[in-house]
Amino acid sequence: MLKGKRISGRYKVLEVIGGGGMSNVYLAHDMILNRDVAVKVLHYSFNDEEEAKRRFQREALSATSLNHPNIVSIYDVGEDEGMHYLVMEYVKGMTLKQYINEYAPLAPTRCVEIMEQLTSAIMIAHQHQIIHRDIKPQNILLDEDGHVKITDFGIAMALSSTSFTKTNSVLGTVHYLSPEQARGGIATKKSDIYSLGIVLYELLTGELPFSGESAVSIALKHLQSETPSVRAIVPTIPQSLENVVLISTSKDARHRYPTVEKMRDDLETVLSLERAHEAKFVVPEDHDATKAMPIIKARPIYDQQSEEVSAIVQPPKTSEKPRKKKSKLKWLVALIGALLIIFAVLYFTMPQFFSAKKIAVPDVTDSSLDHAIDKLQGAGFAIGKQTTQNSSAINEGKVINTRPAAGTERQKGTEVDLVISEGKAKKTMSDYIGKNIDQVKSILEKQGYKNIVVKKSFSSKEIDSVIKQSPMEGSSNVPSETTITLTISKGVAENILSNLIGFDENALKTYANSSGFNIKITDEAFSDDVAKGQVMAQSIEAGTSLKVGSTINVTLSKGMEKKPAKRFVKTVEIQFEPEEDDDGEEANYQKIKIYIQDATHSIKDVHQEFRIYDDIKKNITLEIEQGKEASYRVERDGEVLYDETISYDDL
Template identity: 55%
Template sequence: MLVGKRISDRYKIIELIGGGGMSNVYLAHDMILNRDVAIKILRYDFTNEDELHRRFQREALSVTSLTHPNIVSIYDVGDDGDLHYIVMEYVQGKTLKQYIQEFAPISPARSVHIMKQLTSAIANAHENHIIHRDIKPQNILMDAEGNVKITDFGIAMTLSATSFTQTNSVLGTVHYLSPEQARGGTATNKSDIYALGIVLYELLTGELPFSGESAVSIALKHLQSETPSVRAFDGTIPQSLENVVLKATAKDASHRYATVEEMQEDLETVLSSARINEPKFTIPIDNDATRAIPIIKEQFIRKDEDLTKTRAMEPISQKKVEAKKPVEKVEPVKQKKKWPKYVAGLFIVVIAMFLFFLFATDLFSPKKIAVPDVTNLTVEDATKKLQEAGFVVAEQQEERNSEDIEKGKVIETDPEKDAKRVQGTEIELIVSLGVETVKIDDYTGQQISQVEALLKDKLIIQKNYVHSKLPEGQIIEQDPQEGAEIIAKDATITFTISQGVKMITVDSVANYTKAQMDDYVKRVGLKWRTVREEYNDTVPAGSVISQTPKPGTSLMEGDTIAVVLSKGPAEKPVKTFIKNVLIPYEPTEEGAEQVIRIEIQDKNHTMVKAFDEFTITSDQQYKIQLVIVEGEEAAYKIIRDSEIIESDSFNYDDVK
C-alpha cells in the first residue's frame, strides 16, 4: 500500500482515487509547494517493461508543453526506485462519465457548452502535434463549476503499444474507437474528432451508439453500422446538432470535419434559430468511387447490344477445339495492291468537302451583326436601340445590384455587346437594382455570437463592451437602429454588448465622513445609504461606525453599502448647583472701587475666560450657578483685585 508514504521525499500519498489496467491514480500532497496534486503511478507488474516505461515518460513529457484551461496540467514526471509516476493537477469533482450517469440526457445547450470546451482543448493539442487517441468521458474531469478538463493525453496509445494484452481495458475504450483504429490503422487527428462525436452522442442520449458482448463485436459496428439518430431518441434535439454528431462520426475520415477547429466553429452556431431546421447531413456521393458491377447475362446483350462498347469474348472450351476438323493449309493468291489509289481519291474528296463548307457557309448563312452597346441606358431606350438593330428583346429581365449603374438602367446584355448574332436573336437585358443595401433588423437582446454568424458576410461588426446586469454577450444597443437601410459595401454596425456584471470588492469605510463616502462610491461604482445614527464615544459625529456588507465582500456594480453613522458621544445627565456668596468690599483706600472677576468651570464654561467681571464699592451678594455632568465636577473662583478671595469645587454626586 502506498497510502501514507512519500514519493521522492516530496509527494505524500493521501488516498487512492482511481485506477485502470496499467496505472493507479492517487490524491497526494506536494510538501514543497503545499498543494494537493493527483499522481499517476505505473503498476508494479508493468515496471519491468522498459519500452513501456520509456514511452510512458516520453508521452508525459510531451504533454507538459500543453497549457490550456480545459487540459489537466502535468507538473512533474519522475521515478522513485521501481515507481514511475506522473504528477498532475488535482481536479476536485467527478468524471464526465459519472456526470452523464447522474444527469443524462444532457440538454442540447449544456451539451454544446461542454463540447466547445473539449474541442478547444483538443484543438490546442493538435496544434502542438499531439493526438489524444483515447478520448472518452472517463478521461474527462468536471469541477464543481461545471468546467471540464481532459486528462490522459497519449497514455492509452503508449500503453497499448507494448507486448501485453488487457481485454477489459480495450473494451472500456472500444466504444469510442474510430473505424480506422478498429481496422488496425494509425490514429490521426480525425480519430479524435470521431471520439468527440461519440461523446456528444452520449451526452445527448445518455447511451452509447454501439454496444456488444465483446470488444470485437463493438469494433465491427464502428466499421459497418451508421451512427444511430439522436433525434430518434429525442425529437426535440435540433437537426443541426444531430448533424454535428453524424459528420464527426462519419465512417470515412474524409467526410468528417477537416479539423477540430472546424467542428468547434460549427458548434458556435449550432443552436441558432437559423440552423435548427437545416437539412440532415448525408455522406456526399462519389461517382468516381469503386463500385461492384452487376453481372450482365448474354441474352440481355443480344436484345439491345451497343456495338460501340467493348465486351469480352465468350471463352472456348477445350472440347470444342478438339471436335473441330483440321484445316488444310492453302497458299494465298497474290493480288495487286490497290489501296494507294483509294487513299488518294479519299484525300481529294475530303479537301473538296472542306472547301465547300468553308465558303458555302458564308454564302448561304444569314448575315450576323454586332449586338449594340446599351449600357447605362434605360430599359425603354435600350429596347428601342436593340429593336432598331433587328434584335428581339426578351420579356424576362435579370436584375442585379450595381455600384456603378443607377437603378433602372441596363448593366449589360446577354449575349454581351459586340457579339455577332443574326437578326432576330433574343437579347436579355441585365438591369440594375442600384447599390445593394441592407435593411437593419433589431438585434438587441440576442447573443453576439449568433448575430456575428448571421452577419459575418454582410456587415462589418464593431463591438463595444460594457458591464451590465444583463447576461454576458447579450446585445444591449445597436447603431444603426432597426429599420435603417444602409449601403451594403463596407457597411458597419456597432453593438454595445454586455460584459456581464462588474464585481467590486468592498473596502473598509470605517470613520469615513459623508463627503468621503460620496467620493468612494462614485469612484468604484456603488451607492450608499444610512440605516441609522447612534451615539459613539470614539467615532466623531457624522462619521461611519460600521458597514454592511463587510470589507472584502464582492458586490455588483450599482449595489448599495449600508452604514451606521455616529452622533458623537451620548448626552449624560446633568445637575444644576446654585450658591449665593457675599463678596466683601475691602479697599486699601476709602471709597476706591474694587474689580471683581468671576470664573466658572462646568459643562458650559471653562476658566480660560471670565464668566463675569464688575466693580464694587460695598459688600455685594452674587449668585453662582453651575451645571455639572454626571461623572464630572464643577468649580468657581472669585477674584478681587487680582486676589482669589473664594473658590470651591463640587462633584456630580455632591449635588442633591
Template identity: 45%
Template sequence: MLTGKRISGRYHILRPIGGGGMANVFLAEDIILEREVAIKILRFDFVNDIDFIRRFRREAQSASSLDHPNIVSIYDIGEEGDIYYIVMEYVEGMTLKEYINAHGPLHPKEALSVMEQIVSAIAHAHQNHIVHRDIKPHNILIDHLGHIKVTDFGIATALTSTTITHTNSVLGSVHYLSPEQARGGLATKKSDIYALGIVLFELLTGKIPFDGESAVSIALKHLQTETPSARKWNPSIPQSVENIILKATAKDPFHRYESAEDMEADIRTAFDAGRLNEQKFSVQDDEEMTKAIPVITDGAKAAPQAETPGETDDKEQQPAKKKKRKWPWVLLAVCFIFIMAAVLAVTVFPSLFMPKDVSVPDVRGMKYEKAEALLEKNGLRADPDITDIEDEKIEEELMVKTDPKAGSTVKEGSSVKLYKSIGKPKTQLIDVKGRQIGDAKKALKEKGFKHVNVKEENDDSEAGTVIDQNPSAGTDMVASDDEVNLTVSLGPADVTLRDLKTYSKEAASGYLEDNGLQLVEKQAHSDDVPKGQVMKQEPSAGTAVKPGSNVEVTFSLGPEEKPAKTVKEKISIPYEPEHEGDELEVQIAIDDKDHSISDTYDSFKIKEPTEKTIELKIDQGQKGYYQVMVDHKVVSYKTIEYPKDND
C-alpha cells in the first residue's frame, strides 16, 4: 500500500486517484515546493519487464519535451528501489470520458471549444515530431473551468524512431484506432487526426461511431464502414461541423487533413455564416474523376456488321476446304524474335534495364526530414530504422553518418541507413544520497562530473548528509557539461505548527508524523465542530516546537447525544359515513423510535367523530410521523419534530 509513503524523501503519497493497465496514479504532496502533484507509478507486476519500463520512460521523455497549456506538465522522473515514477501537474477535475457521460451530447459550440484545445495540443506534439497514438477521451482531462489537458503519452513515439506498431501487435484503443493501425501499419500524424475525428463525433453525439462484440469486429468496421452521420443523432449540428468529422475520419489518410493545424483552422471557422450550410464532405470515387476521352476522327471505320442468319446458314452448308495448319510455326517464330530482341537489348543497352549508379549524399548535421528529402532527391530511400549513436560534436537529433557512407556509389532506389546523434557520450549518475557531502563530491569528481551545486535545508537527517540529488541516480548525463544538484541536510529544524482546525484525525496524524511530532489525542463533544474533526490544539497554531515534541489535539465527538423524547399528539377523527349509523373502521399507524409506518399502531370502529391521543418516541435530530385511515382512506398525515428544550 503506497498511501502515506514518501518517495525520494520528497513526495508524500496522499491517495489513489486513477490508474490503467500499465501504471497507477496517486495524489501526492511535494513537501519541498508545498504543492499538490499527480504521481504516476509503474505497477509492481511490470517492474521486471524491460519493455514496460522502456515504454514508461518514453512517456516521461515524450511529454517532458512538450510545453503547451493544454498538455499536462512533467515535473520530475525517477526510481526508488522497485518504484518507477513520473511526477506531473495535478489537474483537479475529471476525464473527458466522464464529462461526456455526465453532460453529453455537448452543444456544438461547446464541443468545438473543447476540441480546439485538444487539437492545439496535438498540433504542438506533431510540431515536435511526437505522435500520441492513443488519443481518446480517457486520456484527456478537463477542469471545472473547462480547461483541457492532454495526458498519457505512454505509447507515443517520435516520428523519427522505429514504429512500435507491428503486424499482430497493435497498440492503442480499438474504438479510436485508425484503419492503417488496424491493419498493423505505421502510426502517423494522420492516425492521430483520425482519432481526433472520433473524439469530436463522441462529444457531439454522446456515442462512439463504431462498436461491436469484440475488438476484431470493431477494427473491421474502422476498415470497411464509413463514419456514420453525426447529424443523424443530433440534427442541430451544422454541416460545417459534421464535415470536420468526415474529413478527419476518411478511410484513406490522403483524404484527411494534411495536419492538425489545418483541422484546428477548420474548427475555428466552422460557425462562420458562409460555412454553416456548406456542401457535405465526400471523397470523390474513381468513376467520378475526370478522364481523357479519345478523339474520334472522320477516318474511323465502323465495326464490321455481323453476318445475317441466312448468310451464315448458307456458308455452313458449303463443304469446308481442308487447310494446312500454319499457326504453330508462326507463333514459334514470333516468340523467337521476342527472345532475341530481349537478349540484344540487355547486352547492348544494359542501362535501359538496370538502375543507374548514384552517389550517397553527405547528411551530417541535418535533421531527419531534411536528410530524407536529400536522399529522395538523389534517388535513394531512407531506412526507417534509425540508429542512435553518441557523438562529441554533432548536436542531438541531427544526423551523424550514413551506411553506406557519404560519397559511396550505390544503385538508384537503394536504402540508406541513418545514424542520429544522441549527443555527447553519457555517464550514468551514481547514487550519493545518504553520504556526507565531502565524500559525495569526491565520488562525483572521480566519475568526471565537474559541475556540482549544493543547497542546504533542514531535515531529520544528520547535518551534512546528502538527502536528495537531481537528476536521480542512474540518469545518463554528459559529465563534463551537465550539472548535478545536491540537497544537504542542516539537521532537524523547529517546526512551526499549522492550524489543525477542521483537520480529520487521519490528516492531523499524518501532518504531525511527517514533521516528527507526537500526537496526544483527546476527545470532547461539540455542537459546532463535526464529529472527527479537530476542535483545538495545544500548543496553538504558529508555535515553534522541537521535533519529537508532544502536540495535544482534541477531536470532536459531535453533539452530545440526548435521550429520546415522548410526544403526545391529540388526533381528531372525522365521522362521515355513506349511511347514517354505519360503523367506520379506523386504523392508526405511526413511525417513531419504536414503530414503523407500515405497521398498525391502533385500530377500532367509530359511529361518531372521535378524538384519540397517541404517543411518539423521537430521537434527537429525528422526526416522527403518524397516519390516520378511515375505511382505508387517509384522512390525516402529520410530521412531528423532535421537541426543543423549551417545548
C-alpha cells in the first residue's frame, strides 16, 4: 500500500482511485506545484517483464504528444526504487461507464455533445498517427462540468512504429472490439471508429449491442451479427442518429466513415430539421467474388493478471495425420449428428412446438402511467421496473417508452419496464456575478440556453464582467424556454456635467440614468428666483469633466421665504349729508357699511354696519400677506365713498 508515500520525494500518495491488470492508479498531491494529480504505478510483478515495461512507457510517449482539452494530460514519467510510474492530470468526477449506468439512456442532444468531444480528441490522435485501440466508457472520464477526457493510451501504437506487425496479440475489451481486431487482424483508424459507434450505442440505449456468456461468444457476434437497432429500444431516437451508429459499426471497415473527421461532421448536423426524415442506412451489397472466410476457433480470452483481451479467434493448425476412428464410434457420431440436424430443422421451421406463443408489446408511448399499466396487463404482460427520465417530447407523468420496446414479441408474463417522463430537463441557475461574459455565455450555451440577452451598464467593476443577472441564482428552469438577461460592466467613463439649475427630482433621475452620475439632494433653501422643488445650487460647477459614478450634491429650492403679514391702517372721513324726504325734511341719520378684503376678511361680507348723525372719522385696519393685496370699500346709504386696493409691496 503506497498511501502516505512520497514518490520521488515529490508526489504524496493520498488514496487508491483505480486499477487494472497492469497497474494501479492513485490520487496524489504534487508538493512542488501544489496540485492534485493521478499517478499510475506499474505492478511490481511486471518489473522483470520487458514487454510490460515497454507498453507502460509507450503509454507515456503516446499521450505526451497529444495536447487536447478532451485528452488527459501527461505531466511526468519516471522510476523510483524500481517502481515505474506515470503522472497524469487528475480529473475529478466519474468514468463515462458510471455515468451511463446512472443516467442512460441519455437524450440525443447530450449523446451528440459527448460524441463530438470524443471524436474531436480521436481526430488529434489520428493526426499524430496514433490509434487508441481500446476506446470504451471505462477509459473515458467525465469531469464535474460534464466535459469528457479520454485516457489510457497504453495500448496505442504509432502507425509509423517499426514494431507494427500483424500479431495474434490484439489488446482491447471485447464488448467494444472491432471485427478485424476480434479476427486477430491489425487495428486501424477505422477500428477506433467502430469502438466509438459502440460507445454511442450504449449512450443512446443504456445497453451493449452484443452480450454473451463468454468473451468468445461476444467476439463472434461482433464478427457475424449486425448491430441491433437503437430505435427498437428507444423509438424516439432520430433515424439520422441511428444511422451514425449503423455506419460506424459496419462489419466491413470499407462501409464505415472513411475518417473520424467525417464522423464528427455527420454528428454536427445529425439533429438538424433538414435530416428529420432521413432514410435508414443500409449496408451496400457486395458483388465481389466469393471470398474465403477464416475458420473461427476460440482461444482463452483473459489473462489472469490482466483485464485486457487477447486474440479472440485465429485460423486453426492443420493436423499432420488424421487420427483413425473405430467404425462403431463413426456410426454413433453420425447418428447423433443426424438427430441434431433433424432437431434443428424442426426447431427453426416449427418453433411453435418448442416455445410458448409470443405476443407483441403494446405501444403505450405518451399514455398515463395507469393507462399504460392497464394496457400492458390486459395484454398479458407483467409490470417491471419503473424509472424516470427527462423528455422534451413527452409531458411529465406520461410514458416515454417500454423495455422491451413496443412491437417487440415476447412471451406472456414477461416483465415490461416503463420509462416515465419527468418533463423537460431543468437546470439550476448558477451565480455568474463577477464572471467574464464570454465565459458565462459559453457555459450557458453548453447547458442548452439559446436566448441570452446582454445589456451594458457603467460600473466600477471589471469591463465585460457580469454585474446583474436574471433569472437569479438557484432558480430552476427549462433552458430552451428561458431567456437569460445579463448586465455587464462597460467600465468607468467620463462625462461633462450639465447645468442642473432648474431641474426637478424627476429630471435629476433621468439625467443620472443617462449620464451615470450619482445625483444626491443634500439640502433645501429659500429662493426668490427658483421655484419650489427645483435645483437652486450644485456642488460641482457645470461643464466639469467627471468620471461616471461621481457624486454631485444639489440644493433644492423651498420657494420664496414667507414674510409676516403687514398691517395697514387707513383713516377715512365720513361726512353726514342727509337727503330731504318728500316733505322737505332731512333724515336725522345715515347708514354706513364697511367691506374689507384681507388675510382674515372677505369683501363679500359686511365688516361693519352703523348709523351716523354727524361727520365722523373711522380707522380701517387691513392685514396684508406677502405677495398679496388687500382692499376696503365704504358705502353711505348705498353710495360708495371709498374703494381702495393696497399691495403688500407698496407698504
